[in-house]
Amino acid sequence: MVDADLVVIGAGALGLSTALNAALLGRRPVVVERHTAGSQASGRAAGLFKSVQADELRTWLARRSIELALTFGDWAGSELAVTRSGSLLIARTDQHKAYLQTEARQSALWGVDVREARQGELSSQVSYFRGDGREYALCCPEDIYIEEPISLIRAYLEAGRLHGLELLESEAVTGVIVPGDRVTGVETTRRSIAAPVVVDAAGAWTRQAAELAGGEVAVAPVRHQLLITEPADAVDPADPIARIVDAAVYLRPARGGLMAGCFEAAPLPLDPRAQPPSFSTDDVPLDIAVLQVMARQVAREVPVLSDAVVSDGAVTTAVAEHRGGLFTMTPDGRFVTGPVPDVPGLWVASGCNGSGFSSSLALGEALAGWIFGRDPHVDLGPLSPGRFGPVTDEALVKAGVWQYAHYYDPAPS
C-alpha cells in the first residue's frame, strides 16, 4: 500500500519547499519532522537573499528564488512578506576590490543587476555605515531579505496544506525501508509510511538520514552565529543589506536595531553523529567572542555594532539576541541535491553552505520537477551527491571548513 507519493525527512526550508512543490504538481507529500517545523537551522537564518554568486548555476538559483519569494502569493497561494532592500557589497582593500570587480563582471554576464556605487552613495544610502569615502562598493538592487525567517516556513506550510501537504511533527524517521533494490518508505517513531520516493532534507542530520538507507552524502555541519542589537537611532529600517567582504561580515536592519553575522576563519565543525541522540540546534554552543572579533574589524565603519558588542562599559546599545546553528558545508561549497548513489528512490536536498534558506525556493521547485519528471526549470545534475565519490570524514571537514571561511571569496568554479 502507498501512503504518500513522497516522504520528506525534515521540515526545514529545503524539505518544505520540495514538499510544497511536489504538492503543486498534484503529488501527496508527507513531511516528517523530529522537532517542529523550522525549529533548527531554518528558523535561525538571517533571511538574506544574495543575487551575486560564484557560479552561473548558483546565480540562477539565487535569482529564481528572489523572483519566487516576491511572487509567492501568486504561485503558492499564501502570503509572504519580503523586504526589497537591495544590498551593497563593500571592499576596504585593493585585493577585495579586485575580487568584487571580477564578481560584478561575471554576475552581469549571468543576468544580475549589479553596478559600481557612485562617490558618496555608500554613506548616503546606509545610515549605520560610516565610511571614509575610500571604500569600493557594488550596488545589488535585486537583493531582498525576510525579516523573520519563520515567516517563510509558515508560508510554505500554509501553501502546502492548501495543496495537500501533510506534516508530522515531534516524530523522527528511524529507518528507511529498502527491502529489495529500491526505497519503499520509512519507519518513524510512530508508524510506517509507504512511499516510492524519500527525500533526505535533514539539515545537519543529512548524513545520518542517508545512512539509514545505506547511502552516503558528503556534508559537514559547521557552526554559524549572528546577533541583533537593541533598537538604535543609527539604523534606519529602510537601510539596505551591507556585506563587508574583506571582514566577511553581513549587516541589515532588524527589529529597529542592526543584525550582524560573520564567517570566521577558523569556524567550529560539529557533527551531530558524535552527539547524544537528543542533540538539537539549541545545544550548539554559542561564542560571543567570535562576534566581538567581527565587531572590532568593522568598529570604525559600524560603531553601533562595536558599541553593542565590544564596548568597555559605555554601552549605548545592547545585544537583544545572539543566535546560531549549523550550516551543512560541502567539499566544493555547492548544494547537494539529487538522487543518492546506489539507493534508488532516495533523494537529497542539503549542502546548504549558508544559502539554503534563500535558495530553498528555487531548489525545491527544481528538485520536485526532477523527481516527478516535470519541468525542473534548471538542470540540477551538477549538484548531484554522486559528484564527490568516497571522501573521508577528515577531508570532508577540512574542505567544509575551508568553504565556510571563504564564503565571500570562494574558489572559482
Ligand SMILES: Cc1cc2nc3c(=O)[nH]c(=O)nc-3n(C[C@H](O)[C@H](O)[C@H](O)COP(=O)(O)OP(=O)(O)OC[C@H]3O[C@@H](n4cnc5c(N)ncnc54)[C@H](O)[C@@H]3O)c2cc1C
Ligand atoms: C545563524 C544562521 C544564519 C543564516 N543565515 C542565512 C541567510 O541569511 N540566508 C540563507 O540562505 N541561509 C542562511 N542560513 C543557512 C540556512 O539556515 C540553511 O541553509 C537552511 O535553513 C537549511 O535548511 P534545511 O532544511 O536543510 O535544514 P533545517 O532547517 O535544519 O531542517 C532540517 C530538519 O530536519 C529535521 N530532522 C533531522 N533528522 C530527522 C529525522 N531523522 N527525522 C525527522 N526529522 C529530522 C530537523 O529537526 C530539522 O528541523 C543561516 C544559518 C544560520 C545557522
